[in-house]
Amino acid sequence: MEFSIGELSRRTRVKIPTIRYYEDMGLLRAPDRTEGNQRRYDRAGLERLSFIKHARDLGFSIEAIAELIVLQEHPDRSCSSASHIALSQLAEVRSKITKLKSLERELARLAKGCDGAGVSGDCYVLAALADHDLCEHEH
Amino acid sequence: MEFSIGELSRRTRVKIPTIRYYEDMGLLRAPDRTEGNQRRYDRAGLERLSFIKHARDLGFSIEAIAELIVLQEHPDRSCSSASHIALSQLAEVRSKITKLKSLERELARLAKGCDGAGVSGDCYVLAALADHDLCEHEH
DNA sequence: TGTACAATCTCTAGTGACTAGAGGTTCAAG
């Protein structure tokens, strides 16, 4: 079973330039080529790219994914760093959520103060941005 | 009252290269210079930069901030676009929160499956990333 | 007034994770 890069792209929903980018970054092995120099992937390539896609969707960085791939290729090594990577990603996601929630509160308050009907000289959005004291919380 | 760029940076907690970047981007007016070509800011510059910092902290893009500044400088114009900008920023923040919450659930599950004690051949984190069927939800 | 040295200047290049486009070549169906 052999796939062109387009076929691989369709199956994984990863765009073609992104696939080539992952190859450049060393996440994907350079696949075999046709005589005319076009990439031909096999099942292993498909699985590897699915792994990468899945990890990217979960917000892992390219660097973290590279580490995870090394672990995957050495099934005898301790997986403590895999666990560590996942936990720190989780911590990061949680801290982002916390921050965004505070932004949400602030923005909702801001937006409620202005219905867009007046002139900008009276606009609460602009006033609040200019004067931090109008904020309820620090951010 | 005159500030050097360093003093302005200290007061606003915006880094010096970032201040110069905002000037390049047209968010900050080019301030007066000393004879030796160093920037000297006044109160207006400080207030403008505080406005920008505040908006950036709330996640507004440079482009959106530029629009807000135009409105600020024309107090007679309708503020409907200010309201629109704030509302769409709010919508974006909310959609990010939703996405991150779903990632959080998935990552928590992933991390719980591996305590980091085993070898990576048995690692649930790696297995789950390789096989999407092990996920509870689509993402 | 001299001298250190911290602060500032401009400029280029790098970050992460792609995306867009130019200009050329190859594959596969009819």
Add this chain to the structure above:
DNA sequence: CTTGAACCTCTAGTCACTAGAGATTGTACA
């Protein structure tokens, strides 16, 4: 054998900065 979709490489652009080189200036202290 022809057509045209798909592929190739390469460069440059995105966003909002950040880092560093190499030169100049401002200021506090002796």
